[in-house]
Amino acid sequence: MSGAPRRRAGDSLAGFRRGAGDGEASTGRIPQGLLRAARKSGQLDLSGRELTEVPLHVWRINLDTPEEAYENLSFGAADRWWEQTDITKLNLSSNKLTWLSEDMRLLPALTVLDVHDNQLTCLPSAIGSLENLQKLNVSHNKLKDIPEELTQLKHLRSLFLEHNELSHLADEFGQLVNLEELDVSNNHIASLPVSFASLTRLVHLNLSCNLLRSLPAEISAMKNLRQLNCTKNYLETIPPELASMASLEQLYLRRNKLHYLPNLPSCRLLKELHVGENQIEVLTTEHLRHLNSLCVLELRDNKLKSLPDEITLLHGLERLDLSNNDISRLPFKLGNLPQLKFLALEGNPLRTIRRDILQKGTQEILKYLRSKIQDGDEISSSGELPVTAMTLPSQSKINLHAISALRTLDYSEKQATVIPEDVFNAVGNNPVTTVNFSRNCLTEIPKRIVELKESVCDINFGFNKLSSVSLELCMLHRLTHLDFRNNFLTSLPDEMETLASLQVINLAFNRFKVFPDVLSHIPTLETILLANNQVGSLDPLQIKKMDRLVTLDIQNNDLLQVPPELGNCINLRALLLEGNPFRTPRAAILAKGTSAVLEYLRSRIPT
Template sequence: MAAARRARAGDPRAGFRQPAAELGPAVPQGLIRAARKSGQLNLAGRNLTEVPLHVWRINLDTPEEAHQNLSFGAADRWWEQTDLTKLILASNKLQCLSEDVKLLPALTVLDVHDNQLRSLPSALGQLENLQKLNLSHNKLESIPEELLQLSRLKSLLLQHNELSCLPDGFGQLVNLEELDLSNNHLTDIPTSFALLINLVRLNLASNQLKNLPADISTMKSLRQLDCTKNYLETVPSKLATMASLEQLYLRKNKLRALPEFPSCRLLKELHAGENQIEVLNSENLKHLNSLSVLELRDNKIKSIPDEITLLQKLERLDLANNDISRLPYTLGNLPQLKFLALEGNPLRTIRRDLLQKGTQELLKYLRSKIQDDVPNQNEEPPVTAMTLPSELRVNMHAITTLKLLDYRITELKESLCDINLGFNKISSVSLEFCMLHKLTHLDIRNNSLTSLPEEMAALRRLQVINLAFNRFKVFPSVLYQLLALETIVLSNNQVGSIDPLQLKKMDNLGTLDLQNNDLLQVPPELGNCESLRTLLLEGNPFRTPRAAILAKGTAAVLEYLRSRIPT
């Protein structure tokens, strides 16, 4: 009554209660109630052009139910609400964020990817508890200085914006572990990056960088560095001192030589395809004892040194579309090599039909020739295996308005192994797509898919599939048949159930991400899926396991589920 009297008297403190009509169809009242209890609110894909004021004030205003209920059960105690810690506003039509974002000081996760933001509010710097900030796929042209005050930030995603420069003080974000700046217009990197000593993953791909600062080598924790598709002509020699570096991507630059890596003894993957490298010598290779992937396709390499045999852990070697005329027979002695790509080279000593038999047959042939004499160069060469690179080049990453995945891809089926078609408008997957038998990685996140064709069961080599932010209401049954799958990302859909007995048969499945779906219950039998190392279930409406159990990690969740299996 006192509140009513204040309202009638024009008390400025009145009006905390927002009328139900303001909620509108985009933000159901039930979501608001659930968010007060869980501390998480998912408003992704609701065509919002602005964030309603009551969302920012969710922890300040008196809830609607407080004015309706006279008695409360344990589940209806609105005064025991939890501060909002996770807010997802992805895939909407937001052009700006209100300064009222400061009214959510407990936020640890803010996801605003795939909107139309051109600027950020300075109040963002007041979210002192923020640990993950996803601003990718917007239209940001600059970063406010206030953002650098987020001292607890661990993950900052800024890919696919319109940034041309970064604040000089970027190094103040000393707790950053993941930073993605790919697909912007950056021409240089601030020297303060040297202060990001906790950074584990740094993505600078698809920018306009002509060089990297030498101080980048002080990032002692960096394990993954992606500089794909820039204008790099050289790489600073100090890069070789990054002792923790495991994955280095230098594809699509202007490199004429590989850097030497005397100290990068943990380097496992080196991708340097589509450059202008002419020489591969022993100094480039002799210290890479841990290398499992070496990708050098589409360069101008003329020969492979015998020292290639020092790479005893090498599993994938891609030398396609170079100028290699012969191979060292000792290549056949690499014990772990499972994939060797040689198409598009003018090889004179290996028949075309032998190349088509696959890697193991080719290695067997090379081993058999180790003791043979060097072939007589005056003899007429046998039928050559030279193949020209296809004139048809389909850049899957450049497609921005795709509505139907329907390509004539027969020319690609023997070579394509990694496809990224995220952030389009794909509503169905064509059967032609199911012919890509060598596909290992497939990213179709942020589209309009509701199902997958059963013919995808032919993709028997598929290891990773990302289906996040689509419209699946059921778990795609064809995934149960893809036994090579190691990672399934199906977060932010509307999946209501899973089949634990089918999942248990997937012995290679290590990561299953089902966050922010509509799972009303988690079947206890899921605890028997012993191959799972990462199981993500947050943001679903089930009551058990409780949030406290989920917070303990995958092993604890699986153990809890096993304990509830009926005997």
């Protein structure tokens, strides 16, 4: 070790004697009792000890005579050090290691090596000599490359390389023929080697959060693959060969650039298909025909305008997420899906289901749809309500029936840069409660919006080009739901604190770099959707102020850390943090849900 005095040749106890120079500071953190127990069990756990280097005697634990052997002790049957067990599991995670010694070759019996959550920039070539290694975890480090010697580990079954700085995988990667689990997520990988075709025993493959623009057709050779995660890449198409992966059960393609679903005729075991946050415009019968085992279908944040009636053939479907699309009507037979327990429709311009029904949840929506089958209600395929005598020729784009009967002012999807005066004139004395100006090209909020302040409760300005919020909007004191998603907002005016009835605000897909402070001054807020911005930090005191807040979605932002004090916000029922660059809480904790995350955070609060 650097800085250590030279040892006498043959002195195998130098690393154990008090005052020895080998990693003296580190040695103090490794109790002799722990080493003694490791010789019996074959397992040594040195995680979380702030080690900056691994003392030599750790690598030599099965070679050197232990210190207690030279003391005047009598050994019982349980303490015979000469009957020690070879170390097979070594845990060095959550330390401050920047390098590992070539001396790791002195532990050839290792089957598990865990060095995740350190500061390693490289791995020693000696890694290739650990021929019995079955599981290697080097995630959450700073590796820019992996040594070719690693690909010689023929018995390796699990390899975790996520959260490093890898830009490529070597062609020799295919030599790891016994791999069953591979995670290379959260790196900078732009392409996969053709040799991936040799990894035929893979069961779980995580490629998420990289720079992939395509997948090699050879990936179809992974006949045992059950889970494939390609979330958050740049995929525009999926190779048709993927359809032959008959063992696939879970497919994650979220946050890519897909324009259509892949056809998966042979994936008859597929249970979960996640394709949210893409650019999918059409869902056809062909896409759904063979997915007989599907339980979860996630299509949120796409551009779907309709659902085919054949979606009702998915009899095993339990969760269907259609949030934030352009769907104006649903097939009434959707109500007959026997297993459907969760149906998300928020953020769609639905014209056939009243908001009060939507707010009652999945079972009430399904019940309503079934009633419409019985009533035999009809609506045009475009989802438009028929033009009536109430529609004046000069107002052909304004639905007067919706204004008078549904109390809805809808001027969406017109690509308008301003809202015409006729639109507001058409309201007259009608008490409009809902306004939909989404999917236009508005750069500012129309000033006449203030004319609706005595009745309007729900406003949708989503998918426009707004860069600021006008003071006129801050005068709408009855407002309960406000949708600003997919705009260019960077801040909110302090005057918004006068919105004393606001319960839900959607600010997803904007350009916020800080959590808007004014939100903490609106005590009625129950839901804040702030995903896909650039927020770098959270103030737990701000969040704690909002004692009615139950949902906080801050996924896919720039949070480098989650303050432990956030765990005290016990009113939160949904805290969504995925897709941020923080190291803790780990993905495994996030996957357990909000209660587990809050409990974990509370346990980390300094005392």
